[in-house]
Amino acid sequence: MIPILDLSQQTAALLPEIERTVGEIYRSGSFILGKHGKALEAEIAQRSEVGHGIGVASGTDALHMALRALNIGPGDEVITSSFTFIATAEAISYCGATPVFADIDPLTFNLDPRKVAEKLTSRTKAILPVHLFGQSSDMDPLVALAKEHGLGIVEDCAQAIGTLYKGRPVGCFGAAGCFSFYPTKNLGAFGDGGMAVTDSADLAQRMRSLRAHGQSERYYHDEVGYCSRLDEIQAAILRIKLPHLDQWNRQRAAIADRYDALLADLPLHTPGRASYSTHTYHQYTVRTEHREQFLSGLKERGIGVGVYYPVPIHLQKAYADLGYQPGDLKESEKAAAEVFSLPIYPDLREEQIAEVVEAMHKAAPLAWV
Numbered sequence: 001m002i003p004i005l006d007l008s009q010q011t012a013a014l015l016p017e018i019e020r021t022v023g024e025i026y027r028s029g030s031f032i033l034g035k036h037g038k039a040l041e042a043e044i045a046q047r048s049e050v051g052h053g054i055g056v057a058s059g060t061d062a063l064h065m066a067l068r069a070l071n072i073g074p075g076d077e078v079i080t081s082s083f084t085f086i087a088t089a090e091a092i093s094y095c096g097a098t099p100v101f102a103d104i105d106p107l108t109f110n111l112d113p114r115k116v117a118e119k120l121t122s123r124t125k126a127i128l129p130v131h132l133f134g135q136s137s138d139m140d141p142l143v144a145l146a147k148e149h150g151l152g153i154v155e156d157c158a159q160a161i162g163t164l165y166k167g168r169p170v171g172c173f174g175a176a177g178c179f180s181f182y183p184t185k186n187l188g189a190f191g192d193g194g195m196a197v198t199d200s201a202d203l204a205q206r207m208r209s210l211r212a213h214g215q216s217e218r219y220y221h222d223e224v225g226y227c228s229r230l231d232e233i234q235a236a237i238l239r240i241k242l243p244h245l246d247q248w249n250r251q252r253a254a255i256a257d258r259y260d261a262l263l264a265d266l267p268l269h270t271p272g273r274a275s276y277s278t279h280t281y282h283q284y285t286v287r288t289e290h291r292e293q294f295l296s297g298l299k300e301r302g303i304g305v306g307v308y309y310p311v312p313i314h315l316q317k318a319y320a321d322l323g324y325q326p327g328d329l330k331e332s333e334k335a336a337a338e339v340f341s342l343p344i345y346p347d348l349r350e351e352q353i354a355e356v357v358e359a360m361h362k363a364a365p366l367a368w369v
């Protein structure tokens, strides 16, 4: 039995420190927007090579606050990926704007900048690239496109904390970068949490106001805002974990290297690696025409698997009113039909990797054994 994700060991090692710190927070009585929240904002901003971090209640909210701070609203279009978690599109919808889906590069599963250019209209206000599975989108052409047309960029970095694009951290290329600390992410809290980062003092101030009911100073409200803050307990837990993040990401990459080598003889594509990005392997995602066969074989042998994502957003019932049809985004639809993800987490041991690999070979279509 190998679960798709098991963080119990990494958490066990840090538990004494976490318990001590949570006790301190309880005794201090400072539960929201206190010293840990501020310190984490500074630490994440610094790692992202920008000036400001704004802790919020989730990654979804970080995207929402960032888009609101850019004044995205009704009548506006935001171009994004359809092959992502639905929160990416929801954040656009929450603003009253319309998500416009562009197709992906089949190598990386990220937005294809040429396909983004085809979707530009007079209503386009922003581009929302997703750094899916731990690999950066190709930012240079997207930044050039945004400059040329006066658009904002908000980066969805929920799956890519620690990833570098041409040597610089994701989140520093757009007007804002948005992280999620959902427990299963590479840096996960003990509940929901998120953060937006930006180099713009104005955007930072607006997001700080928006997350706290639109107030500029206590009980003076400039606009109708939201209740979306990162609490002290989550921030403190994240600060205890953060110094280990790079090491954990290296362990993930080493496991991915092993899988790449050991699965090379099977009828599947191991994850493509773009030359311009590092990969932090939030997911180790393969693609194959034989997905159902692999999935049933792995399940039989107790190997945890996931399909991220089985239905691209443009074909989800929730977005039926946008009027997309099957065939509109060929690469996104093909990816949704072919991908599945194998167990990957920092403490996955060599013998567990071997067990997954053996199960993969046993599950493979007959002609390939």
Ligand SMILES: *Cc1c(COP(=O)(O)O)cnc(C)c1O
Residues within 6 Å of the ligand: 058, 059, 060, 061, 084, 085, 087, 088, 130, 156, 158, 159, 179, 180, 181, 182, 192, 193, 194
């Ligand atoms: C997890 C995730 C989000 C949302 O983050 P939450 O913290 O769960 O709200 C957004 N986009 C992507 C790509 C994600 O994986």
